[in-house]
Amino acid sequence: MGLQEYRCPCCGGSIEFNSSIGKMKCPFCDTEFEMESLKDLDQALDKEEPESMTWNSYEGQSWSGEDMTGMAAYHCKSCGAEIVTAETTAASACPFCGNPIVMMNNFAGNLKPDFIIPFKLDKNAAKEALTKHFQGKRLLPSAFSSQNHIDEVTGVYVPFWLFNSGADADIRYKCTKVRRWSDADYNYKETKYYTVLRSGSLAFENIPVDASKKMADDLMDSLEPFKFEEKKDFMTAYLSGYLADKYDVSADESVERANVRIKNSTIQQFRSTVKDYDTVETENSNIRLRDGSYKYVLLPMWILNTSWNGQKFVFGMNGQTGKFVGDLPMDKGKFWKYFLLYFVIAAVIVFIIAYLLMNK
Amino acid sequence: MEFVYPILIAIVVGLIIAFVLTSGLRAELKSVHQATQANIYIKQGSFKLSNEQDLYICTKVDKTAKPKPQQQQQR
Incomplete structure (x- = not known):
């Protein structure tokens, strides 16, 4: 069985177990990870199957002499x-x-x-x-x-x-929820990382x-x-x-x-079920055709x-x-005629608005 | 001088609006496109999710100092 290597979603570095805190920790950006979350992720990754886009062979019908008459x-x-x-x-x-x-x-x-x-x-x-x-x-x-x-x-x-x-798919997304706030001295940006898994057909x-x-x-x-x-x-x-x-x-x-x-429609269909995140990035997609x-x-x-x-x-x-x-x-002459017409109308309106606002 | 800025704004915005509107007219002439999706061919009611998991992994907080007002720095 191969060793599973975990990558930090924040910085991409390899994370390792830190015995003093009893958790996985990224040695590069110091982000700590809950063991339970990684266990669930492990189980999900084990279930992933390789992509397969193969079709059944086709016999087809031959022309009969009767068909070809006429x-x-x-x-x-x-x-x-x-x-x-x-x-x-x-x-x-x-x-x-x-x-x-x-x-x-x-x-x-x-x-x-x-x-x-x-x-x-x-x-x-x-x-x-x-x-x-x-x-x-x-x-x-x-x-x-x-x-x-x-x-x-x-x-x-x-x-x-x-x-x-038919199409079976397992798709894994890396998602984040971002929250920002400030106090007197600092601006804060909190990013919560999620691994979102969708399987279905x-x-x-x-x-x-x-x-x-x-x-x-x-x-x-x-x-x-x-x-x-x-x-x-x-x-x-x-x-x-x-x-x-x-x-x-x-x-x-x-x-x-x-x-x-x-493939494109399957990805789009599954993507529509990933909601309420600020960023969604597809990390891995496996699509297998059936029948x-x-x-x-x-x-x-x-x-x-x-x-x-x-x-x-x-x-x-x-x-x-x-x-x-x-x-x-396209008639190029008409194109420039319309371009000029729209430009003049828009420029006059914008000029009046800008002049009135600036000279209030 | 009071006309310079409104004129500049009017020219830039006017060019953008004219470009957007004429691009719309150009698009009317094109009706042939390569299909990249098969959404209309999805069998009704066939889409079913067998696994739907949202796993929380970690939180990272970035803290950046606010720039100090100039007066405070001078004191």
Whole structure:
């Protein structure tokens, strides 16, 4: 059994047992420690387990001959996208880069999606949402919204991995409560040190991570959330009229993004239970995933591409909820006009107040 | 001279206010952000604490002398 070394929370030095006072004492800053508190801390540290972020393996479903009947696959020679759709849907341009796409001779599938969320909103709703997206943006160049011609509005089923997992966590915080007072000669600052321990569990459901290299991760993240209770078992018929991208980012490659989100939210959730301290510092956190599994799904997105002043702008609309996102350009002239306007108004008001106060 | 300080204050505060307000207008143009959390995907009612301990470790008191008034020092 290894020797447990205690560190003084006040100065970080190694503390040791002082036989004359019968307590642990820091030889550097002379802080004394109650043996009972250290015994409780010892017991808690013994229980801490190593972190583990592993997921169960995924078998996935293969395409059957029946599934593949009536499907067409296209290849974009420009960006490498492989797009799947119903044979009846004419596809001529790549939804990601806008270049022409060609039909492939045979459809070689990877995995068959487990679920799909069908489109609820149509192309017109996407165009209306774009107009609405421009409204109220005071720094948007007028020419961008008035001359803007969206090159292509495409309904795409984007491949996602959906992660489900339980998480157990042990988190240790170093906390302080500070009290200050004074007498005639001195100012006093009393700092009480606490070790705060929290253990528990929580579960995550349907964390989506996009499985397409062509779709920007931040754009896809911004289109969340989806109503996963409306998901359906995959059927080829849902692809009619839309394009579907095939995944080119494996679940193993995507898992890190899910892990980061789980870890951050777990830490935040546990942190919300540490209250009434003046300072809280996380000393150690161990998060262990439990029953981690994932599914392959297709989610509906309207993708709108446009170019302006040689720059490409991509907008996206959640095809289920209608959430619309996309960064817009800024008119620098308008920016400085507003800056000057706000500066003049604020400066005049502040000048009057400052003048009146100083010449009372 | 009575205008100098109010003018200086007005310029500094005016610049700060203009910067804050125009930053707000710039932020309106940005709607794409990377997600770093999964709070909305926490299963309702799944968060349970099995251990909740707040262990008092020690107290440290720092004492600093108040500066003496100048008159007392001169006497």
